Amino acid sequence: MKKLLLGMVLWGPVVLGGCHLKKDVLGTVENPIKFHLVPAVDAKVLTDNSQILKDYLEKNTPYKFQITIPQNFVAVVESFGTKRADVAAINTYGYYLAHKQYGVEARLTVIRYGSATYQSQFLARADGKIKTLKDLQGKKVAFVDPASTSGYLLPLKTLKDRKIEPKDTVFAMKHDSVVTMIYQGQVDAGATYYSPPQNGQLEDARRLVKTQYPDIEQKVKIIELSEPIPNDPIVFRKDMPEEMKEKIVDTLLQFAATPEGQKSLDLMLGATNLKKSTDSDYDSVREMLSTLAPEGK
Structure with a gap:
């Protein structure tokens, strides 16, 4: 009996240790791959389509996934620091x-209507005095928010490069709000994301208010576009196994090639496809952002 008890004492830590090791294996039921989606559209739309993505990933890889929708991109960034995020579609x-x-x-870049890059646009009332970018000197200009690349940082770089200084700036917090402020004459001009028209249909930020303001295309005009930069990426935690990263990347590309995947990516990310990318593809963006926001703010 004593030998039996001694054996249980000696083997107990080994058994428990084995269970602990199994639990720590990334991609298992006990420790699924944590995939974060930055909220950019209606929460229900994200939730419904993220389930489609999860099912596809689990069916076509040997891994289990947990897809999460945090409150904002800052929460995603912090999650990478504590290993509570492994993969993310992020701004x-x-x-x-x-x-x-x-x-x-x-590891991947979002493709929108055949383009791997995007631009910001400067908008103004068609019947106003703002006709070119230099006309913004000393004027009141609306931006989205200080952390928006297309709605603030990229337009800010454009203005700085031209040595143009608005007198007053307003943060409307949403792209459609910027368009509305311009339409209503609350500001002289504003900056939002730009997407080229598709099949004659408006695709830039003005389309967000077209139901409310059917004449938005006639009343609010693009005065200039910024330089292009790469679209938003899908990113991976640095110390994930390389084989795991490659398998997930390949499966996401396969997902994007299916009719169901195309629909889901469009609804979740406004994406029509994905392409492989590397950190070096974003060097120009890093250079721009380190100049405009050196403290990461």
Whole structure:
């Protein structure tokens, strides 16, 4: 009996240790791969389509996944620091911070209507005095928010490069709010994301208010576009196994090639496809953001 008890004492830690090791294996039921989606559209739309993505990933890889929708991109960045995030579809500025602080790697770039890059647009009332970018000197200009690449940082770089200084700036916090403020004459001009028209249909930020303001295209005009920068990336925690990263990347590309995947990516990310990318593809963005927001703010 004593020998039996002694054996249980000696073997107990081994058994428990074995269970602990199994639990620590990334991609298992006990420790699923944590995939974060930055909220950019309606929460229900994200939730419904993230389940479609989860089912596809689990069916076509040997891994289990947990897809989470945090409150904002800052929460995603912080999650990489505590290993509560393994993969994320994140905005460009969030990637910049996560890469700078935790070495997070870009492995895929979102494609929108055949383009891997995007631009900001400067908008103004068609019947107003703002006709060119230089006309913004000393004027009141609306931006989205200080952390928005297309709605503030990229337009800010454009203005700085031209040595144009608005007299007053307003943060409307949403792209559609910027468009509305311009339409209503609350500001002289504003900056939002730009997407080229598709099949004659408006795709830039003005389309967000077209139901409310059917004449938005006639009343609010684009006065200039910024330089292009890479679209938002899908990123991975640096110390994830390389084989695991490659398998997930390949499966996401396969997902993007299916009709169901195309629909889900469009609804979740506004994406029509994905392409492989590397951190070096974002060097120009890092250079821009380190100049405009050197403290990561």
